[in-house]
Amino acid sequence: MNALARRLRDSDLAVGAVGAFGLVAIWEIAARTGLVDPQLFPSPLLAIEMAAARLTAETVGENLAWSLFRVFSGFGLGASAGAVIGIAAGWYRTFGMIARPLIELLRPIPPLAWIPLAIIWFGLGEPSKFFIIFLGAFFPVVTSAYHGMRSIDPMLLRAGQTMGLGGVPLLFRVAVPAAAPDLATGVRIGWGLSFGVLVAAELVAADRGLGYMIINERNTGGSVGVIIVGILLIGLLNLVTDAAIGAATKRWIGRWHGT
Amino acid sequence: MAPRAHLALRRPEWSRGEHPVVNVPFIEISSVRKSFPARGGGAVSVLSGIDLAIAENEFVSLVGRSGCGKTTLLNIIAGLEAASGGSVAIAGRPVTGPGQGQGVVFQQHALFPWLAAVDNVGFGFRNAGLSKRQRRARSMELLRLVGLQAAATKYPRELSGGMQQRVSIARALALDPQILLMDEPFGALDELTRIELQQELLRIWQARRKTVVFVTHSINEALILSDRIVLLAANPGRIKRIFEVGMERPRSRTAPSFNALYEDIWNELSS
Amino acid sequence: MRARLARFAVSAAVIGAALLAWELAVRFGYLKPYQFPPASRIARGFVELSTTGFPTGVSIWSHTLVTIGRVLQGYLAALVLAIPLGLLIGALPFLDRLTAPVVVFCRSIATLSLLPLVIVWFGAGELTKIVLIAYGCFWTMLSNVIAGVRYVDPMLIRAARSFGVAGIELYRTVVLPAALPRIFAGARMALGVGFMVIVGAEMIGTIEGLGALIMEARTFYRSEITMIGMLVIGMLGFAISSGLAGLERLLLPWSGSLDEVRR
Known part of the structure; x- marks a missing residue:
């Protein structure tokens, strides 16, 4: 018993779970006893009850699917384009000289500021959301890919050259792997940004998706429970996918890069 | 093979000694053990049954492969880590923590990056009840001792590796400790800087009369510096053999006796 | 050169x-000039924006000032709360382990997804925007302060302990200064988050501020004004992040880590 107690005390997971459950429990008690107004500040359990009364699992699932579809497609293409352009700009001097100033000019503009322009260019439908999420992934990835390519240890390139590599084989077999840790950092940042942008885009201009679900609930004067469930769902989704990307990165480069 | 046997025959009397006779045990290490709880139960024994007596003003090196517990032993003498069993006493008083007359020089990167060289040295004086001006004057004096008065206002990152370790030595000397504990202080330096700092250390040691315990990976370095070399073995960490270095200082790295002892230590280490 | x-x-x-x-x-x-207003048209738009303003009477300068004001209020509120709390949590490892999952989760919640909830709580006015900015900045700042305090190079702590420095004195003389670069990096990241959030928050329920300007211009088919607004937002972000980098060099001249934490 004593040994078990010690094991639990030493486990970060157990201690952290106590902290998280403690917080939820306090909120729960405060809402149930009327210490805070349960209509305005419903605890997670109350919120789920309230949401269940207003929404079917199917509706939530459909909105969730739309959000996921948007963020995966926009992020996938944005990150790929960022990686390709960043690597090319770092490797080919002329291309870098042309691409860099344009990227640096546009990079400080937060992706959300593109929303109005995206609507002007692509209308209110899916393409405009896709474009904004694309940008959210593109800029962090392109910057880190370029930075990674420019900070490769020249010794590695020389070593590759002495073994007869040059041109494209040198790029793919030495330079890109050497830049991979920077690239991975950019991908992770880009994912977080894409996700934040997704929610904002759905709040401002959409007719489905989790962001739409919660803003619509508030515009139609629905229940706070639905909004809270939506927020928790979005947070959870972000947490899980970010952890998945972290784990994938670790498998990819963890053994030799050590993070 | 033949020349080595020849040298071994001519090995002087003192280097064959087992445990030497120490008249005044200044640092007394008796049956020191250290173990850590292992992953998945059990314990890893880092040090087991260490007995060692070090005389006042003696220069002792701890040599051994990675994982033999030499740094742990140093930390226990410094009072930075507690032993799992046994005891360490300095001048008869058991060590219960740092600040009992031990000054420590660490491996690289132990200078406070936000303090200029002179303030890093001054850090040692912080509890000495001196005025700011006195502290600065004393720090400058110590920097002069290590030849760095010109770099007093530089931050650590603006100093070369050798200069950083000079500052570390000056800092460790701040409270005028009787004992200087050094943990591979020159390990990351290039050969030429390393030799320079070894000479510098010997000069300081002779001028200020300290008892030094010096951890190193380098047999060469231990031979140049020490009175005695304590060879540690791993799994669990224990004293394998103690070598007495009887040569006069300054020592020649090419003297036959130097090479013979080197050979001995190497054989013992790799056996 | x-x-x-x-x-x-x-x-x-x-x-x-x-x-x-x-x-x-x-x-x-x-x-199409409506979709891609050429530089000449953007220049004319800028003159209009800085004199008569858009909507009439609100010049680009006052939009900018409103946005900066909102960001600063939320940002400073977040700093005032996050720094002491982070210093405390970082100093007590058990507290850190207790709160870590909550901090991680709250940080993963996309700040703007809170918008509907905050509107219900605080109405659609100024306070809502400031609360959102504060929320985003707070968690970024908090996790950086905690990390800065917790992951101090153990070598430095050992060196200080070898002089008998311990407890609160150790925290004050070694842990705190060693954590400063990371705290500074957190402050810069948090400001970035603040600028990100404000643009979204201003798109709903206001006509003042740069986010409102670019959204409003779109509904009037004035894409050149949208573009000017975007450029001003970009320049503002760039100027502030360079300014903070300069400030860090000035305040922490000993820290060579600036390039590593740049992104």
Whole structure:
């Protein structure tokens, strides 16, 4: 018993779970006893009850699917384009000289500021959301890919050259792997940004998706429970996918890069 | 093979000694053990049954492969880590923590990056009840001792590796400790800087009369510096053999006796 | 110096060429001027924005000031709360382990997803925007302060302990200064988050501020004004992040870690 107690005390997971459950429990008690107004500040359990009364699992699932579809497609293409352009700009001097100033000019503009322009260019439908999420992934990835390519240890390139590599084989077999840790950092940042942008885009201009679900609930004067469930769902989704990307990165480069 | 046997025959009397006779045990290490709880139960024994007596003003090196517990032993003498069993006493008083007359020089990167060289040295004086001006004057004096008065206002990152370790030595000397504990202080330096700092250390040691315990990976370095070399073995960490270095200082790295002892230590280490 | 000058010239030439190509493409009818207002039209728009303003009476300068004011209020509130709390949590490892999952989760919640909830709680006015900015900045700042305090190089702590320094004195003389670069990095990241959030928050329920400006201009088919607003937001973000980097060099001249934490 004593040994078990010690094991639990030493486990970060157990201690952290106590902290998280403690917080939820306090909120729960405060809402149930009327210490805070349960209509305005419903605890997670109350919120789920309230949401269940207003929404079917199917509706939530459909909105969730739309959000996921948007963020995966926009992020996938944005990150790929960022990686390709960043690597090319770092490797080919002329291309870098042309691409860099344009990227640096546009990079400080937060992706959300593109929303109005995206609507002007692509209308209110899916393409405009896709474009904004694309940008959210593109800029962090392109910057880190370029930075990674420019900070490769020249010794590695020389070593590759002495073994007869040059041109494209040198790029793919030495330079890109050497830049991979920077690239991975950019991908992770880009994912977080894409996700934040997704929610904002759905709040401002959409007719489905989790962001739409919660803003619509508030515009139609629905229940706070639905909004809270939506927020928790979005947070959870972000947490899980970010952890998945972290784990994938670790498998990819963890053994030799050590993070 | 033949020349080595020849040298071994001519090995002087003192280097064959087992445990030497120490008249005044200044640092007394008796049956020191250290173990850590292992992953998945059990314990890893880092040090087991260490007995060692070090005389006042003696220069002792701890040599051994990675994982033999030499740094742990140093930390226990410094009072930075507690032993799992046994005891360490300095001048008869058991060590219960740092600040009992031990000054420590660490491996690289132990200078406070936000303090200029002179303030890093001054850090040692912080509890000495001196005025700011006195502290600065004393720090400058110590920097002069290590030849760095010109770099007093530089931050650590603006100093070369050798200069950083000079500052570390000056800092460790701040409270005028009787004992200087050094943990591979020159390990990351290039050969030429390393030799320079070894000479510098010997000069300081002779001028200020300290008892030094010096951890190193380098047999060469231990031979140049020490009175005695304590060879540690791993799994669990224990004293394998103690070598007495009887040569006069300054020592020649090419003297036959130097090479013979080197050979001995190497054989013992790799056996 | 010469190389930098040459690089700058190349950049200027590339950007100039891009603008020219854009202008020509519009003139020859390849791009619609409504969707891609050429540089000349953007310049005229800028004159209008800085004199009569858009909507009439609200110049680009007052939009900018409103946005900066909102960001600063939320940002400073977040700093005031997050720094002491982070210093405390970082100092007590058990507290850190207890709160870590909550901090991680709250940080993963996309700040703007809180918008509907915060509107229900605080109405659609100023307070809502400031609360959102504060929320975003707070968690970024908090996790950086905690990390800064917790992951101090153990070598430095050992060196200080070898002089008998311990407890609160150890925290004050070693842990705190060692954590400063990370705290500074957190402050810069948090400001970035603040600027990100404000643009979204201003798109709903206000006509003042840069986010409102670009959204409002769109509904009136004034894409050149949208673009000017975007450029001002970009320049503002760039100027502030360079300013903070300069401030860090000034305040922490000993820290060589600036390049590592740049992104």
